[in-house]
Amino acid sequence: MVKGIMRTIFSSFLGKVGFFLLLAFGIAAVVVTVVFPPDFGQRIWNNPVYWADYPKTAIPSWWPEAGGKAQHQVLIATTPTNMTEEGAGKTLEYRFAVGISSQSDPKFLSFSISHLQFQDVSPVIAVLIEQDGQFLPLYSYVVPDRFSGEKSPISRYATEPFRVQLTSDYQAEGMVKELLSGLRNRGQDRFTAVVRLNFASREDSVEEVRFIAGGESFGWLGTDDLGRDVATGILAGLPIELLIGFVVAFSATALGAVIGTASAYFGGWVDLITQRVIDVLTMVPTLPIVMFLVFAFGANLAYIILFLIVFGWTGLAIQIRPWIMQIQAEGFITMAKARGLSDKRIIVRHLLPQTLPFLFVTFTFSIPGAILSEAGLSFLGLGDPSVPTWGQMLQQGFRTGAIYLGYWWWILAPGLAIVLTSLAPALIAQSLEPYTEPRLRRG
DSSP: OOOHHHHHHHHHHHHHHHHHEEEEEEEHHHHHHHOOOTHHIIIIIOOTTTTTTTTTTOTTTTTTTTTTOOBBBEEEEOSSSSSEEEEEEEEEEEEEEEEOOOOOOOSSSEEEEEEEEESSSSSSSEEEEETEEEEEEEEEEEOOOOTOOOSSSSSSSSSOOOOEGGGSSEEEHHHHHHHHHHHHHHOEEEEEEEEEEEEETOOOOOEEEEEEOOOOOOTTTOOOOOOOHHHHHHHHHHHHHHHHHHHHHHHHHHHOOOOOOOHHHHOHHHHHHHHHHHHHHSHHHHHHHHHHHHHHHHHHHHHHHHHHHTTHHHHHHHHHHHHHHHHHHHHHHHHHHHOOOOOHHHHHIIIIIGHHHHHHHHHHHHHHHHHHHHHHHHHHOOOOOSSOHHHHHHHHHHHTTTHHTTTTHHHHHHHHHHHHHHHHHHHHHHHTHHHHHHGGGOO
């Protein structure tokens, strides 16, 4: 059967396209699962602090309009440019050469410090801009002193960097704009930012210093209003979408096949009860009920998958029932019963195998429906907030008015991802129709 299915898929151009698309998505999903941490959704994607160094609503860097816009720059230093020792203390100086655009200023300037340690006296942090040998002070800060019961060495900013947006102050922003304007008039394309740390002890240290010049363009797919990289969100959502599609499609197909076969095989009261249950579930408006259940039980991914399975098997059970009734009339089923084979063995070994090609096509066709259903729930605000999904990205984009503000990449990227991921299995299923329907075969 497997050889026949693969032969049918590769005999069609659309089948080949769908197969290689799905293969590429599968490989990418495996890589993302291995590379991204399991708690990516909660610890990174939904953590605004993590994205604080990224520009907000930045356009993709390859877009023509990004040509004259300021590029996003993250400059990292782990060793000081200069170190001066004075008595028992020392001064560390970190210099950053920051490029400037000829047409626009950076959206913001910020710096951050990680893993700072000192012995007794609190260090002093100063940020300056160097211009023609002169230093323009932008910011100064004294690190919090020793807390009660705290022993040396005293550690600060080990779990979360100390981060300051320098241009949030109106006066500092005006000073920076005046500086950049003067540099452009003189034909200069960069300036030097200096982060200076004054330590009272030579044993004091800092692990990393960053200086960020926020740009108006970023990466392949830009950023959203929180500064989150849209491309990262697309990659992080891929294994979630495929998991939903395959688990829901496989479970609903298996459940529908077993229930539909049992209903047709046993008949009588089993068939009567089964058909009434199917009638009730079929008449129920699925989307409103699933929305109500998700609202009642909580927006948890496991619940969403379960509810989609519960309401997703009835169509197949209706389709497969008359088919099984027809197969039951065949002589080999009568002989199997005469030989005393159990009902379970007859169903598993003789009835269900006759329907496997049809079940495979049904399974493949069900994947897009599951992906689109979850995307619809997420778009309505009922998605699991602990995991990043493309439907949630769309919902957040529409909620903040991205479509009206011209942030097309925020809407287009997850929308195309949903379409392509749904299209791949649909193309495969379409190419398999000749395998299940001999009248469609060529030649």
